[in-house]
Amino acid sequence: MATIYDVSVMAGVSLATVSRVMNNNAKVSEKTKQKVLDAMQVLGYRPNTIAQSLASNCSNSIGVLVSQLDGPFYGPMMTEIESVLRGANKHVIIAAGHSDEAQEKDSVEFLMSRGCDALILDIEAVSDEYLIELSKGATPVVFINRYIDAIKDRCVYLENEQGGFMATDHILSLGHKDIAYISGPLFKLDVRDRLKGHKRALKQYNIDFDTTLHIESNFKEAGGSEAMEQLLAMNKTITAVICANDQMASGAISVCLEHGLRVPEDISFIGYDNIPFPQYISPKLSTVSNPIHEMGKMAARWVLQHVYNDTEIVVESSFSPELFIRTSTKAID
Amino acid sequence: MATIYDVSVMAGVSLATVSRVMNNNAKVSEKTKQKVLDAMQVLGYRPNTIAQSLASNCSNSIGVLVSQLDGPFYGPMMTEIESVLRGANKHVIIAAGHSDEAQEKDSVEFLMSRGCDALILDIEAVSDEYLIELSKGATPVVFINRYIDAIKDRCVYLENEQGGFMATDHILSLGHKDIAYISGPLFKLDVRDRLKGHKRALKQYNIDFDTTLHIESNFKEAGGSEAMEQLLAMNKTITAVICANDQMASGAISVCLEHGLRVPEDISFIGYDNIPFPQYISPKLSTVSNPIHEMGKMAARWVLQHVYNDTEIVVESSFSPELFIRTSTKAID
């Protein structure tokens, strides 16, 4: 591999000049510039980014931590992050945290030690204090899907309480009164917020929150199925089920159909996240949108702005959910 | 940030000694070793991986190129790759190719210039020649989901022809004769192989391949829907539809249900890939498995073996599909 030295020799100039035309951050005469460019061309020169990083103390890499790489949720987010960053010629180093505190911390350490210029974290299991401390460090950090008041300027988040409210409000407006709620793991902030919104809506309609009809599950299809089985086994009247995400809603619906219940004629369902798949099943799932890809894009832009001083960029930090009414919800006769 | 120099001063030894205890690749007396370790401890020393990379000419990073980061397909693959590599303390740099030749080549360049020690490529739009040339380069490369005879030792792939055969064979064994086929984009090798297997099965049952019932689509839910609309508009007898992937199958089924057709009573469906979601819809999709996560794991292991000389590892390159019969397929009366 040709080095900057080879280029300088062939072009008959100094190392510094070659460096200058590479980064074009200083005046170089057109003539010498062309000589250098030509030399690069014939040598097939490609800068060694490792050396650049060492010398400039800037690795041009951003660490991204997500809970999991699979599932319908993080893909779109990663897509946007990669796309935005790649467009600025930065690269993305990924790590998975698996919603486990030890793994999450380990991953953060890992990414930091890799010399990332910044970190984008979708992190769930660690404490607020840890993150506040982290954000005081030398490496800039943005958080997706988490709101911490003390460092809110570094948070890109969804108004989950509002989304929770909207889902339940829709169901209530349809006349339902016997409502079950399948939530995700309560250690997650977004789960608690959605539930909070749910309760607020209930209160507004003067309906009591029935704790026996609230099941905590795991955000996956199978979790939704299990929760629904439990619900059905209670033999109570339930005309609507609100699920804290679309995957659980799908699993729950599938169980109902197996039991011979009709959706939405016998029982209505609403999910959360608006992932693509449930739009293609029968019934099509009503849901509340979670613009996770937009949030990924914003986090990436935050990095461009704060770390690489791109001033052209506008960053929004708060996102609002939106209601999508499809065919899994129906008014009570 | 403390450097190796700071450590050496505090421990009262030379830089070289510190380096030795870090990599413990040379004899160091227990006593001095402990002094160094202590110094590291109190200084909170963390090696600068960039400098390590420059000095050792090894970046400990592996570039991974996938067609897309979202969708149900690549997530599991990325998960396994990250997990295996991370376990060996390597890191993963990702890039998306979007099934476009220019973008794929650009991404490969990008990853190479980042000093990756190896590349794992799920690459679709470039030519065999390009890849053969690429694999002659200094950076080791493995290919997932692609079989090229000249470099088959670097290919981790699924027996797609066999899988295509199995899907169709299942349908035929159920007595179906009026069969439509919704394929993915024919520029993709795996799509062509699946179709080839389909035709082989047909021939075995002495049934002609009806080209008018073969629709080329785009591997997404919406693509399956559109294709199914076309099929329905023909007003021909169709008792079974074979789809080249599960996403298209789901989209196609959803259209049929909207049109009042019953699945599988009126029309049977089989997919390909065995992604999680369609197992939770009604009807549950029969399909052929595509162990993409296993393939990701194997590719990562290949890298560990060939690049980092891990000899403990066993790598398999060829994977066989498996038939999963669920409730979307039914025998003709």
Added chain:
DNA sequence: CTGTTAGCGCGTTCAG
């Protein structure tokens, strides 16, 4: 506008 010269932090001979 261009060249010289130090480093960046670490690995790795080569002596001792």
Added chain:
DNA sequence: CTGAACGCGCTAACAG
């Protein structure tokens, strides 16, 4: 077993 010295490829003052 340990230390001195050089080099990885490039950036960034500082002169000229």
